[in-house]
Amino acid sequence: xxxxxxxxxxxxxxxxxxxxxxxxxxVNIIERLRETRVSARGHAFLLKLDTLxxxxxxxxxxKSELVYEHLKTGFERRFQEPNWCLxxxxxxxxxIIPTEGxxxxxxxxxxxxxxxxxxxxxxxxxxxxxxxxxxxxxxxxFLLNPIDLKTWFDRPEAGPERVKPITGETTAEAVRTxxxxxxxxxxxxxxxxxxxxxxxxxxxxxxxxxxxxxEMKKMVMIGHRLEPLVxxxxxxxxxxxxxxxxxxxxxxxxxxxxxIEQGLKxxxxxxxxxxxxxMVVPAAFSTFASQRARQKITHEVAKAANEMGLKVLFEVxxxxxxxxxxxxxIVSLIKPFCMTVxxxxxxxxxxxxxxxxxxxxxxxxxxxxxxxxxxxxxEYLGQLAAAAKQAAGACMVQGFDSxxxxxxxxxxxxxxxxxxxxxMMSPRGAVATAKTVAxxxxxxxxxxxxxxxxxxxx
Numbered sequence: 001x002x003x004x005x006x007x008x009x010x011x012x013x014x015x016x017x018x019x020x021x022x023x024x025x026x027v028n029i030i031e032r033l034r035e036t037r038v039s040a041r042g043h044a045f046l047l048k049l050d051t052l053x054x055x056x057x058x059x060x061x062x063k064s065e066l067v068y069e070h071l072k073t074g075f076e077r078r079f080q081e082p083n084w085c086l087x088x089x090x091x092x093x094x095x096i097i098p099t100e101g102x103x104x105x106x107x108x109x110x111x112x113x114x115x116x117x118x119x120x121x122x123x124x125x126x127x128x129x130x131x132x133x134x135x136x137x138x139x140x141x142f143l144l145n146p147i148d149l150k151t152w153f154d155r156p157e158a159g160p161e162r163v164k165p166i167t168g169e170t171t172a173e174a175v176r177t178x179x180x181x182x183x184x185x186x187x188x189x190x191x192x193x194x195x196x197x198x199x200x201x202x203x204x205x206x207x208x209x210x211x212x213x214x215e216m217k218k219m220v221m222i223g224h225r226l227e228p229l230v231x232x233x234x235x236x237x238x239x240x241x242x243x244x245x246x247x248x249x250x251x252x253x254x255x256x257x258x259x260i261e262q263g264l265k266x267x268x269x270x271x272x273x274x275x276x277x278x279m280v281v282p283a284a285f286s287t288f289a290s291q292r293a294r295q296k297i298t299h300e301v302a303k304a305a306n307e308m309g310l311k312v313l314f315e316v317x318x319x320x321x322x323x324x325x326x327x328x329x330i331v332s333l334i335k336p337f338c339m340t341v342x343x344x345x346x347x348x349x350x351x352x353x354x355x356x357x358x359x360x361x362x363x364x365x366x367x368x369x370x371x372x373x374x375x376x377x378x379e380y381l382g383q384l385a386a387a388a389k390q391a392a393g394a395c396m397v398q399g400f401d402s403x404x405x406x407x408x409x410x411x412x413x414x415x416x417x418x419x420x421x422x423x424m425m426s427p428r429g430a431v432a433t434a435k436t437v438a439x440x441x442x443x444x445x446x447x448x449x450x451x452x453x454x455x456x457x458x
């Protein structure tokens with residue numbers, strides 16, 4: 001049984017609890033709940049299966065998949081899209097029912113619980129229904145309010161909503177196979193578009209995606225970064241930031257333009273209500289320095305922004321060692337075509353400080369991928385945030401591997417952050433991860449106190 005529920009009180013059944021989502025696609029689930037507002041309207045319910053697990057005892061390990069299959073099948077008999085459900089962690093099940101009023105939705109889940117109990121362990125009518133109302137609290141966390149069926153309905157009824165199904169790539173977990181647990185279908189996960197470019201007998205494959213960009217104070221998604229993964233075609237090597245910085249300028253220009261074209265294509269594929277207000281458009285300093293490339297990029301991006309009603313943030317990459325007056329020159333050339341410009345550099349405080357007085361509104365830093373405990377990560381990010389804020393204002397970190405890192409970054413003063421596309425496209429890995437993730441952040445007592453004091457995201 002997982003140890004991820006952090007009680008906010010002294011164990012009273014009426015007090016809310018926090019549930020950490022031990023899934024690599026947690027941010028997608030949270031974002032879907034926020035976009036459709038089902039949790040705010042009383043249409044999100046969670047069943048805790050602790051009682052069933054205790055009664056089944058040693059049989060739980062062999063019957064758990066059958067339990068979740070039973071819930072999934074029962075749910076699908078009652079409801080069609082845009083209603084959906086999925087297994088949460090190892091001992092809970094989430095049901096989203098926007099097409100019904102909150103009262104009817106809660107009663108339906110209660111019926112499913114009793115049917116589940118009768119099927120696997122016998123009559124459970126004397127057992128309190130382990131049903132909770134779900135509210136979004138953080139990028140990877142729910143706030144659970146226990147539902148007492150005798151009193152919970154004594155409030156204004158939230159009527160059914162007309163919710164448009166969220167389209168997107170169907171996960172591999174949506175396909176049921178023998179012995180495999182059912183999972184949520186149609187969750188919005190990163191779509192990737194790929195192309196090949198060749199210059200001077202060197203061939204690269206560029207896979208582009210829209211990484212979600214978060215404003216960290218309230219931990220809300222505000223935009224999409226048009227982010228490339230560049231692979232050497234000859235040996236399938238993934239090129240890192242240094243390899244891209246050392247690339248021939250002509251080839252890098254092809255990579256940047258191809259990535260932007262593909263990123264815009266992906267944004268256009270989204271429904272209007274799935275797009276956020278901002279698109280982050282990255283390109284190398286050498287690309288923006290080319291008049292031909294700069295004109296092509298600014299023209300295509302301005303056209304797309306006008307068409308989709310989005311604001312533009314240009315991200316100038318590869319600024320390590322570039323003289324400040326050259327940075328200022330390029331920034332002045334592209335600033336008329338966007339809302340603002342940030343500079344992308346390595347995680348070196350001296351390099352960051354060199355961006356002062358360059359016309360930038362922020363500094364973007366690629367996370368170095370070094371494994372650190374939470375206190376070490378907080379100290380490391382805090383130093384980068386202080387240097388970035390002194391030089392340019394905002395501090396953006398790109399390429400986090402997990403939602404835990406984002407939570408620590410929030411405490412450390414990072415203003416904006418995004419996740420690697422690869423980290424968001426492997427929810428099946430969460431099954432193994434769930435067995436090793438610690439209960440809550442391993443911050444110092446002072447860090448935990450700060451975490452508790454953070455304002456609740458709206």
